[in-house]
Amino acid sequence: PMATLAQGTLGGAAARETSGRLRLVVTGGDESKPVKGADVLVKWQTGDRVLNETTKTNSQGVANISSVRHGTIVIQITAPGWKTAGRQQDFRDESPITIHLEQDQRPGPSGSPTP
Numbered sequence: 762p763m764a765t766l767a768q769g770t771l772g773g774a775a776a777r778e779t780s781g782r783l784r785l786v787v788t789g790g791d792e793s794k795p796v797k798g799a800d801v802l803v804k805w806q807t808g809d810r811v812l813n814e815t816t817k818t819n820s821q822g823v824a825n826i827s828s829v830r831h832g833t834i835v836i837q838i839t840a841p842g843w844k845t846a847g848r849q850q851d852f853r854d855e856s857p858i859t860i861h862l863e864q865d866q867r868p869g870p871s872g873s874p875t876p
Contacts, residue, residue, distance in 0.1 A: 781855050783829040785836065787822045789843050789862035795822025796862055799840035805830045805852075823857075838862060 783803060789796040801824040804813040818824045818840075829852060836858070837847040843862040850858060 779831045780828045781831060781852070783826045783834070783852060784855065784857045785818070785824045785826075785838075786857050786859045787818045787824065787838055787840075787862065788859060789840070790864055793861060795820070796838075796840050796843060797822060799824075799838050799843070799862070801826075802837040802839075803829060804835040805832065836860065 785801060785803075787796045787799045787801070788794060796818060797820050799818040799822070801816050801818060802813060803815075803826055804811055806812070807830050812830075814826045814829070816824045816826055831853050832851070834850050834852045835847065836850055837845065838860050839845045840862060842865055844865050846860055846862050848860070852858075
């Protein structure tokens with residue numbers, strides 16, 4: 762695992778920002794099965810700028826984003842048939858973060874709940 766370092770100033774003092782690889786595991790339903798093709802949005806702040814990255818989960822429900830700054834991040838997951846999930850997370854190391862989705866029980870166009 763590689764970490765990158767950037768130096769800047771914060772209030773006149775040198776500040777170090779460390780980044781790492783973020784690994785998200787998205788599961789869903791009572792059996793916690795992987796959710797393939799979920800849209801993943803991750804936001805974090807670097808200095809005065811808010812950065813974001815988007816990706817999709819693979820067939821194992823995994824999404825990887827490189828170079829996310831350590832600190833507080835915001836994660837949002839959306840997938841058809843599932844309720845949108847979002848949360849703030851403290852990102853300090855490269856341990857996988859698991860997010861569990863609940864099925865969306867709203868009626869679809871046919872009047873029955875979406876799968």
